[in-house]
Amino acid sequence: NAGVMQNPRHLVRRRGQEARLRCSPMKGHSHVYWYRQLPEEGLKFMVYLQKENIIDESGMPKERFSAEFPKEGPSILRIQQVVRGDSAAYFCASSPPGLAGSGTDTQYFGPGTRLTVL
């Protein structure tokens, strides 16, 4: 059973370009989460999605960032007009369908995408 897949693992962009990060959840998982980790820091929640729905985007910056989880295909985190401050590791996690408040909502993480903005 493959784990959470993320690609690319490393992404280099110049200021002003767009970054598209992809995440395929574990088989059977219907919940996807995106987190950002700045150097020497813990993770910060960005967004929680289910298929075709954004459930919680309270951690997403208001501008330039968007996320989707279409009916078919991977979840995409899109950053438009990147700036140097966007340089970070972006982690995707997934969890199975089930009630929050139980251990079944444990989030399993992908290997991350390390974005470097020049």
Added chain:
Amino acid sequence: AQKITQTQPGMFVQEKEAVTLDCTYDTSDPSYGLFWYKQPSSGEMIFLIYQGSYDQQNATEGRYSLNFQKARKSANLVISASQLGDSAMYFCAMREGSAGNNRKLIWGLGTSLAVNP
């Protein structure tokens, strides 16, 4: 205010000994979940152990156990019989509440563990 506090930026332990990594949390919600993750130098985030606020017993997973003291709001990770491969960053995280759509994890800053041979 920090919701998850890990007071030990770095820890050392001798191989084969046990080590405790501290985590305190702050929440007014009676229902919550606590998680520990390991991040080795390769960068991936590996789930270790989960403790629910209503669980009667402390969680255990192999060499990992969670010393859950609810009144003190602490959820310390205990690693027994340390191995060289345990050298990594360790993060404590919390999910507040059990409402269906509240699943975001709040993270501490982590503790760097070095296991000495």
